[in-house]
Amino acid sequence: MHAAIRAIEYHLPENTISTADLAAQFPDWSAEKIDAKTGIECRHIAATDECASDLAVAAAQKLFTSGACSPQDIDYVLFCTQSPDYFLPTTACLLQDRLGIPTTAGALDFNLGCSGFIYGLGLSEGLISSGQASTVLLLTAETYSKFLHPRDRSVRTVFGDAAAATLLAATNVGEPLLGPFIYGSDGAGGPNLIVPTGGSRQPRTEESAREYEDATGNVRSGDSLFMSGPEIFNFTLSAVPASVDRLLAKSGRTLGDIDLFVFHQANRYMLDHLRKRLGIPPEKFYVFMKNCGNTVSSTIPIALKSAMMEGRLPEGSLAMLVGFGVGYSWGATLMRSSEMRNVLPSKSPGLISDP
């Protein structure tokens, strides 16, 4: 048995912030400049009392109401987030209860960002192919907006909040539909994308809450998210092309064998550069972030759902999925869409287009 993606749903919080809103707050950056660099027109922002788990519940409930599965079908919950409800207990356990999933199901959180969906697929394939589970609910959810300082334009223009629910079920096929997988980690890059305080290493204090302004006018504190855009860009140039090469070598495929490339939707400028550097034709490179922004671990499932709805992943097609970011952490896999006919094109209220 192997894992197959049977359905994907996602949820975007109701509140939004547009590029025009941000341009008004940061007069040095025009809406045109923000659009040219990010490719993002709108970001959805969680309400003050709305947690990543709440977004995940909404996404999972869409799966259930779509008829893709019922809570009773799930025997394992994987929850990818860097915004858990508590230090403890495990948020995935709370989600089992909130979603009415049987108490016989396994549940665990894993803390990853933009590579999280790939790792979630790898864990799901492992759980299913080893017979430990038959139906996995992979939830990815993030509320980075709560980490962002309101006056840090470098990150507020990029990130949006979202959750995605991906249903993976056992299918009796000879060849895996997901895989092979390649992974990578480099903790030396940890300080380049970090929320320094609030964990065990550095508790939040009056001192850590003190605001400072960097050389380019962005304001943040030790309690807010810091991202070195140039260091992340440098990491991406190093990790992504090498990951694509490793995956192609491991799978015995060539770039021309891939029908659709779905990368982590970091920002348009980075994706354009990576696409050109890798020599991928634009029609094979899927971009979907205009109306939701960089939603961290949910960008790939959201883009996949959109690509499926647009008929960009017909039965038999082969997609390459690549996630990369905070950690540093990265991963890539191939997805054959021979079983994707079971994906139900539900009329999800959160579904948006990215023309």
Added chain:
Amino acid sequence: MPIGDTISQMIRREFLMALDEILELPPGTLQGPEKLEGFAHWDSTAVISFMALADSNNGVRLAPREMSSCETVDDLLRLAKVDV
């Protein structure tokens, strides 16, 4: 390109024109000796744009830490392996 430019002069001119655009300056503004700290738009976005330019046009991967030690436009060009 002006007649008589050598290839290295053409490359240098291309980089300067691209940097004009990155720094939101009128085409032909930059000559090379200008101090980077004088430009309002020399920020992290501009640094990334220049890294992409060096990677695409010259196949040179620039380390942000090395770039932060550059004081002038010519320092940047040298780092990107452009003849100054």
